[in-house]
Amino acid sequence: MSVDYDVIVIGAGNAGLAAAATLQRGGQRTLLVERHNVPGGAATSFVRGRFEFEVSLHQLGGMGGPGPLREILDEMDVTRRLRLIQDDELYRTVVPGVLDVTLPADWQGAVEVLDNHYPGNRAALTRFLGIVREVGLWQLTARANLHRLKEQTEWLSGLSDVRRYGLRTFREVLDEFFTDERLKFVLSSYWSYNGQLPSRMSFMDMARLLALFIETKPYQIVGGSQALSSAMLESFLEAGGEVxxxxxxxxxxxxxxxxxxxxxxxxxxxxxxxxVSNAPSSTTYTRLLDPADVPAGVLRDLGSRRMGPSATALYLGLDAPAAELGFSTATNFLTADLDERTVARGMRSLEPAPFLLASCYDVRPTGFAPPGASQVNLVTIQYADPWEAVPVRDYQQAKAAYAASLLDLLKAIAPGVRDVIEEAEIATPVTFKRYLSQPGGAIYGFDQDAMDSWLFHEDDLKPNVPGLVLVSNWVTAGGYNSTIVTAARLSRRLLAVL
Ligand SMILES: Cc1cc2nc3c(=O)[nH]c(=O)nc-3n(C[C@H](O)[C@H](O)[C@H](O)COP(=O)(O)OP(=O)(O)OC[C@H]3O[C@@H](n4cnc5c(N)ncnc54)[C@H](O)[C@@H]3O)c2cc1C
Structure with a gap:
């Protein structure tokens, strides 16, 4: 019987675009259907006044050296359409009055800087970062090869550090190697890229992030994530795809x-x-499908998962150059104190923000701000609950108060920002829920702590309903690398059986 298309992809987010481009380029007649008027999902931008604002991308990993994303984007004929800028530094971490450390994106350089700040730790740092590298690189490869479980198990038998440390929490392993809380704090800075605090995040997930950005270097894209989304769409359309x-x-x-x-x-x-569905798995299995068509085990598994965190983001267009404001590093993590419980409380309340990631897109300009101006995004990790409890009549005021608290925390590195604000837009978990149609406004899919990581859910990527596969951060880890690389690799394998 004739069909209209070989493949229909629902949603043009990172994962939907990667799947559509791979399948169409592999010879499958593919229709891509997107509810918005632009491609990208979270990987997009918006314009206010003289500024184009990046919605979600802070650092792109996987593009340098043997980067997995680079390989995929090369194969999709996307890399040549992008202009990439390598960040000089990994990140700057600041706790006002307690610590201010900038790490280079280099294993040995990180040892030197940390040992200078916290002397006496050189040997422990060398051993610790060696383990991070081994576990992180294993993770990056293992995720891509879940279908080769036998080879994976054999490979794992030779990697004693992966078996010994992988499933413990990052905090537990830090405690085994170091006593100085400040040093441990600096090494934990990337927790927000997975949404789990160090005492809940698996060592292997943090190792993956550190290995990804140190080994393959952090990059910015000129034109931001929208340029990447548009390039993937272009590659799809050039191969004859329809959208x-x-x-x-x-x-x-x-x-x-x-x-x-x-x-x-x-x-x-x-x-x-x-x-191919790029919609969240709960939406796909319970709203787009009749649940009677979904195996009971899949619905049971869905019921056991917890919604991951969302974010509150303050997008700032500033009428001053980055250096004049105090930004020397593109990626800056600021936290009120060293106590993880302070941040945990902030994730579930509207107390003044105890943590923020400040990304400055003009330390090396990415083209978002006009000459002489700069764009800075302040992002904090929060669950939707406290925002959903705010009565509608109080919502604007709550947003203004929260934005003010973010600016207060930012003063530690950029005290003059308030005086040069030309544009400001705040997005809360309620905003992300509405615009991205993500349950709970979740920015990385399900909660993935050490007890509930991707390793325990390999069925997520299987065709649980014949004729349907899912690709999104609800079936893999959150973030650009995971969503694009996993969707493209899965699609490559599908090409062999279609
Ligand atoms: C504020 C913020 C900060 C972030 N920071 C980072 C970061 O620094 N680094 C990083 O790696 N990641 C970051 N992320 C996470 C990253 O952006 C996401 O993990 C990733 O973009 C998700 O891609 P996706 O394809 O799974 O889903 P989405 O981007 O949500 O795409 C899904 C698409 O499907 C469409 N769709 C859904 N249902 C339908 C339907 N029924 N019909 C038609 N279309 C449909 C939607 O409109 C959407 O376009 C951040 C996210 C946010 C929001």
Missing amino acids: RFNTSVDKIVTRGGRAVGVRLDDGETVSCRLV
Whole structure:
């Protein structure tokens, strides 16, 4: 029986774009359906006044050296369409009055800087970062090869540090190697890239982040994540793919329990041999599908998962150059004190922000701000609950108060920012829930702590309903690398069986 398309991809976020481009370039006639008017999902930008604001990308890893993302984007013919800028530094970490440390994106350099700040730790640092590297590089490869479980197990038998440390929490392993809380704090700075505090995050997940950015270097993209999304779309269209924007998929059509097409919001039904959903897994299995078509085990597993954190972001267009404001490093982590419990409380309350990531896109200009001006995004990790409890009439005031607290914390590195604000926009978990259609406004999918990591959910990527696969940060780790690399590799494997 003839079908309209070989493949229909629901959603043009990172994962949907990577899947669509890979499948179309592999010879499958593919239709991409996106409810918004631009590609990217969270990987996008918006314009206010003279500024174009990056929504979500802070540092892009995986692009230098043997980077997994670089390999995928090369294969998709996307890299040549991008202009990349390498960051000089990994990050700057500041606790006002307690510590101010800038780490280079280099294993030995990181040992030198930390040993200078906290003498007597050189041997422990060398051993610790060696383990981080081994575990991190294993993680980056293992995630891509879940379908080769036998080889993975054999490989793992030779990696004693991965077996010994991988599933412990990052905090436990830090405690085994170091006593100085400040040193441990600096090494934990990337916790917000996974949304789990060091006492909850698995060592292997933190090791993956550190290895990704140190080994393959942090990059910025000229034009930001929207340039990346547009480049992936361009590659898809050049290969003959078709896209429909401003179009939602209302239902995945099934026949005899098999996905055979989609129903669009205007009532049109389009048929295909394979549906790829970039929508969240709970939405796909319980709203787009009739749950009767979904195996009971999959629904049970969904019910056992916890919604991951969202974020509150203050986007600032500043009428002054970055250096004049005090920004020497693109990526800056600021925290009120060393106590993890302070940050944990802040994630579930509207108390003054105890933590923020300040990204300055003009230390080396990425083209977002006009000459002489700069863009700075302040992001803190929060769950949606405290914001959803705010009555509508108090919402604007709550946003203004929270923004003021972010600016207060920022004073430690850039005291003059308030005086040069030209544009300011604040997005809360409620905003991300509405614009990104993500349950709980979650920015990385499900909560992935050491007890519930990707390693325990390898079924997520399997076709649990015949004719349907899922690609998004709900079935892999959050972030640019995971979503793009996993979706492209899965699609490559699908090409072999389609
Ligand atoms: C504020 C913020 C900061 C972040 N910081 C970083 C960072 O520094 N580094 C990092 O690596 N990651 C970061 N992330 C996370 C990263 O952006 C996400 O993990 C990633 O972009 C998710 O991609 P995705 O393809 O899974 O989903 P999405 O980007 O959510 O894309 C899903 C797409 O599907 C579409 N869609 C859904 N349902 C339908 C339907 N029924 N019909 C049609 N279309 C549909 C949506 O409109 C959307 O375009 C951040 C995210 C946010 C929001």
